[in-house]
Amino acid sequence: MDTANSDWRSSRQDLGVELQGKQIFDSLVVLERLGISEAPDDLVSECCARLCRDNAPVEAMRQLRRLTGAADKLPLEDLEPSSQDTDPVKQAKRRREKDMYPHLRTMFQFIESFPIPSAALPTSSSKNRRYFINDAKYLTQDAHTWGFPAGAPDFTLMDQDVSSTLWRERAAFVEVKPSHKQGPKPVWRNDTRVPSLVTQCADYARLHLSAKPFQLFSVGLLIFGTRFCETEEFVRIVRRMACDMSPTDLGQDPTAIMLPEGSADSRAAQILATKLLGSGVPTFPSYSISMGGNSSRRWCTVGPPIWNSLSFIGRGTSVWRVAEIQHGRLSDSIVVMKSAWRSSRRLAEADIYSAIVGSHPGVARLSYGDDVRLSTEAVLSVDALRRCFSVEKETPILHRLFLTTLGRPIWDYNTELELLTGIVGALQGHRFLSQQGILYRDVSAGNVLLPAKPGGSAFITDLEFAYLVAKTVIPQTTVTLPVPSRLHPSGKYTESTTRTHTTFGAEKPVLRGAAMTGTVQFMAEEILYHIMLGKTDEPPIVHAVTHDIESFCWVLCYGIARKLTTFHPTTEADRNKLKEHFNSCFGETKVDSIRWKRQGGAPFETPEAAKQYLSHSLRALLADLRIYVCGCINNRYTPLEYEVVMGEITKTIKVLENEKGKST
Structure with a gap:
């Protein structure tokens, strides 16, 4: 990013x-x-x-x-x-x-x-x-x-x-x-x-x-x-x-048509956008969206996109708020639409959602999803755009999902309590998937969302790179393991306890030098290291739960650092320092530079100009997580576990709740 x-x-x-x-x-x-x-x-x-x-x-x-x-x-x-x-x-x-x-x-x-x-x-x-x-x-x-x-x-x-x-x-x-x-x-x-x-x-x-x-x-x-x-x-x-040449000739999606500014649907979409986002949001064009082919369903975008990918070689993901057009009128019900290119040889994201048994508030819920089609009913693929068709050849296909779970960016939190509660909710959703044998593998600031309104659960979305580690999502083996007492960052030893460990079928290795899953700014340090190595004769590493848990920690840091850029210190020097902190931690584009920042735990640091905006409890949490994450990176501690990270965040949540209770 x-x-x-x-x-x-x-x-x-x-x-x-x-x-x-x-x-x-x-x-x-x-x-x-x-x-x-x-x-x-x-x-x-x-x-x-x-x-x-x-x-x-x-x-x-x-x-x-x-x-x-x-x-x-x-x-x-x-x-x-x-x-x-x-x-x-x-x-x-x-x-x-x-x-x-x-x-x-x-x-x-x-x-x-x-x-x-x-x-x-x-x-x-x-x-x-x-x-x-x-x-x-x-x-x-x-x-x-x-x-x-x-x-x-x-x-x-x-x-x-x-x-x-x-x-x-x-x-x-x-x-x-x-x-x-x-x-x-x-x-x-x-x-x-x-x-x-x-x-x-x-x-x-x-x-x-x-x-x-x-x-x-x-x-x-x-x-x-x-x-x-x-x-x-x-x-x-x-x-x-x-x-x-028409807009379609110059590259516009034929299933997305910009509506005239004064049309009924465009006016209705602007009213919905104002209700949802507030009157301060600039007017943005509305688009009529279909799935192409013979599909008669239509949706209308509401407001600007939530997320647009900046990657050149990637999935080209865009995320929008949309309302379905029913009986000639715009519905009042808002859903989230995601459009992205998927590999023709990979399981479609809608199919991955269908593999989930049950539901969890920490995982986005699918309403409908399918590949986008041309007027000929053929799928809209890169090969089709290039007019070279081959059944055997792998080609990107445009895939579209409609999710009923609405969210806000992680950096759009109103209180520290909301942010930390949201991260825990998303971690719980991640654990819910992993217990079914579904490894998420794409934790990023764009995929961890706060609820649309304060009070709900944060959730993870974008399951395209999730890996089903077995043909069935039923776990194979669950055992209870002892967890010995360990030294806490505070200097005290924790009490002995137990944890469960679930083993599934054979996991898919991540090859060195391959296009690994995830967004590079939030990848675990070990994954970054193996990207840097390129192809070697050494055995490949396996993308594991611990890597995703580390990515959640970087997402937490990103949310805080980006939020800090919205504050307005009294001096220009302090404003610049907050922006410099964000750019230093998350503005690098080269893998080796990003890895170097992660090894030292720079995103966990609190710049002097930020201390007036962050509570002592949040600063202490960042310091504790830095010790755990950097300890894991440098092989001083065991791999990161749900219990450790969620436990530290939950303790801070309780402190903040107590402080809130005393102040009211």
Whole structure:
């Protein structure tokens, strides 16, 4: 999870690693997907002729050739951003690129507004829907989002009636480099590194996909030197994107349609959002959602998304509040809708929910779930989007769930008592699953939610990566084990007691170097360590309950640290210290840096500026948990157990309850 101050360079370095071996070049499918053959031939021919004849485009092309020719004479190291320059805006907006902007804008504008020939078919577009624009210094995110780094592509494509700087109101983007040496392919044949142009565009794509609701893919134009393509193809692509392509053609989910602002459903959704979230929440567009295919059920989003993934290679998870449209009216009953890509070779999340015996307030309850389908009844998959179908090949499939359990982010707590009670409730839900042979494996701040209203139980959601350790969810063996007296962080010894241990069928190993389950900011230190190792000949580790319990501790720290960023100390220095604490603990993007923070227990620390906002009891709890977690990490103590962590939190809850009773 990135923060607002995440180092963009580290993020792109990680993207480069993720993208190795995952790039496809010179694929005709891309041009087919853009439908360039549908641009009228007579329009394209006449436009190309005029580009080479009219004064403005001729001069623009002359200047572009001059700039690119000069850049081609320079070595690559003089063209790429310097690692010593720490200003991301200077890095992204190099002078040579900026000199190209007005001339490219002339070219774009000429093609966008080129008139339809009189002999053209009446179905040909005569007015451009969109236009390419040089963006402001930064593109902005909506108020509900968190973690967007500052910056903007060189150009973006926007609708004619849009004037904001919001990422979500961009239809596509363009990135420009002055030399062909800066293209998407490595300069040297044996160079396995991913070029910076690719990682830069991948970074913009992930921001675009995260900010623009229900976007299945992002379209980006890469212009490097004069080797973009032939003039005719350039005209076809620009014309199609600016004038002809629908939102679905440009990547919008066909089962999600943005409602007109004044429509009845949109007005009803805004009223529900105000009741649920308060009048201070900014107005956000409403979308009509279906499951596609022959399904007649419809839902309407209520307010902004609860959660949008910022990951580039991942599940693309988005979580929304929705109300079903029944008999032409919006229901007053709110449910949570989650959309995410799942592997075609993995058990669908709805099936995992169905495997749960009984229910528990600490686990979200499923109302309905299925794969999203196209109008042909085929599942909506990445292969379908790429128009390459293979039954045997693994492909991501869009999966959608509707949950009746409503929640709030863990950092949205009103009191420390509410936060700690919520963490215990979620831990109890986790134990409920593990007792049935279902190992959760994806504990993160986005998956541990407080109840929608204070007083209920917090819960865990998002079971896609849960692992059913046996074909049946009935445990195999349960034994009672003695727990000897141990030294408590207070310096006193605990009393001897007993605990139960349940053994299930063979557990699934987590391979070193594999894409391990979980969100990296909340992974157990041992898992992070084995990710760092990469593939070795050593035996793989097994993702176990103790790893998830450690992740709950990091979620607790995250909730507190993020809440602290909302407080307003009297001095700017203290405000900055609270933000620095959060960014230091949870703003790293590289695995080794995150692991180093975990080893020392930095997230458990209480900065001086935060002490006035945290009770003595909560600070003491964090200190105690730090000893247990760091002791487990450094092999001084036994693996973390439910009884230990929940026991410490429960004792603090009792202290806070007593303090609350005395004050009333």
